[in-house]
Amino acid sequence: xQQVMQIPQYQHVQEGEDFTTxxxxxxxxxxxxxxxxxxxxxxxxxxxxxxxxxxKKQKRLTFQFGEAKKNSSLHITATQTTDVGTYFCAGPxxxxxxxxxxxxxxxxxxxxx
Amino acid sequence: xxxxxxSPKYLFRKEGQNVTLSCEQNLNHDAMYWYRQDxxxxxxxxxxxxxxxxxxxxxxxxxxxxxxxxxxxxPLTVTSAQKNPTAFYLCASRNPGPRNQPQHFGDGTRLSIx
Numbered sequence: 001x002q003q004v005m006q007i008p009q010y011q012h013v014q015e016g017e018d019f020t021t022x023x024x025x026x027x028x029x030x031x032x033x034x035x036x037x038x039x040x041x042x043x044x045x046x047x048x049x050x051x052x053x054x055x056k057k058q059k060r061l062t063f064q065f066g067e068a069k070k071n072s073s074l075h076i077t078a079t080q081t082t083d084v085g086t087y088f089c090a091g092p093x094x095x096x097x098x099x100x101x102x103x104x105x106x107x108x109x110x111x112x113x
Numbered sequence: 114x115x116x117x118x119x120s121p122k123y124l125f126r127k128e129g130q131n132v133t134l135s136c137e138q139n140l141n142h143d144a145m146y147w148y149r150q151d152x153x154x155x156x157x158x159x160x161x162x163x164x165x166x167x168x169x170x171x172x173x174x175x176x177x178x179x180x181x182x183x184x185x186x187x188p189l190t191v192t193s194a195q196k197n198p199t200a201f202y203l204c205a206s207r208n209p210g211p212r213n214q215p216q217h218f219g220d221g222t223r224l225s226i227x
Contacts, residue, residue, distance in 0.1 A: 009153070031213045042203055043156070045215035088155060092213050100171070101216065103148075105155040 002027050002093055006104035014112050019076040021107035023089035030092055032065060032072045033101065038085040046074075046087075081111050116140065119204050119219035125227045126191065126198060134189045134222045136204035143208060145187040146216065149173060150201040159202075162187055191224060199225050 003026040013019050023032065031050045035043040047056055049065035049072060056063045060083075062075045076083055086108045090101040117138045126132045138145065144163045148156040158171030162181040176195025181187055187206075191198045201223050205216040 006155075033213060033215060042218040042221050043216075044218070048213060048215065090156075100158065100161060101213070103155040103157075105153070108153075 002091070002102050004089060004091055004102045004104040006089060006107055008107055009105065010108045010110075012110045012112065013079050015081060016078050019079050019083070019109055021074050021087050021089075021109075023072045023074075023104050025070045025091055028069050030069075032069075033090045034063060034072075034074055035088045035090065035103075036085050037088065037106070041085075043088060076109075079109070079111050081113050084109060084111050117204060117206055117217055117219035119202075119222050121222060122220065124222055124224045126224060127227050129193045131190055131192050132198075132224070134191065134202055134204075134224070136187045136189065136219060137185055138187075138204075138206045138217075138219075139185060140206055140208075140217065141184070142206035142217070143184070144206060145181070146205040146207075147171075147177070147179065147187070147189045148203045148205065150203060150221075156203065159189065 005024045007022050033048045034046040036046055037043045047063050052069050053067045054065040060077045064073045086106040088103050088106040090103045093100045120135045146161040147159040150156050157173050159177050160168055160171050160179040162168035165184050168179050168181050178190045201221050203221045204219045207214045207216045
């Protein structure tokens with residue numbers, strides 16, 4: 001079955017440092033989504049990437065979708081304490097309907113002020 | 114406000130007991146999902162429903178049951194057959210479409226064994 005792997009599992013940074021999390025799929029994805037879950041909260045949708053090689057930015061966050069559509073990354077420039085949380089990538093099941101997502105295990109980001 | 118409401122926020126289960134987690138949405142979404150989250154783990158799909166009166170098993174359906182009698186409601190029952198039920202349970206919904214529409218999550222229910 002389809003697997004979505006994320007690395008690293010944990011990342012601790014000093015405020016102001018950059019942060020990157022990587023997502024790799026065992027199969028080609030039609031699209032990929034990113035979610036953020038604050039401690040004690042629920043996942044909140046951040047963005048969706050659809051096109052090969054696509055790059056999207058949201059303020060200090062930059063999202064990339066690989067040329068082969070099997071990997072993606074989220075980069076945060078100059079982290080702030082508000083960035084703390086777990087970042088998940090998720091992709092639809094290969095060959096299946098668009099109604100199911102496979103989530104990676106997430107990267108927990110902690111920021112030292 | 115439109116959204117997804119999960120209740121209760123905290124739930125305790127005794128050995129051999131079935132418990133039901135509530136999930137209600139007023140977003141008029143067709144598809145609804147139940148996920149289980151364990152510490153340090155991602156979201157694992159338990160059951161999902163794309164339309165009223167229809168649902169499918171996810172990756173870890175054993176020990177769980179669901180119903181979808183109304184569009185707004187998708188309750189999850191954790192049965193006594195689920196030997197390790199302690200986890201954070203998240204309900205989500207989305208509108209189907211040609212692309213992968215984002216999922217909207219409730220605040221979750223934390224289930225523990227007494």
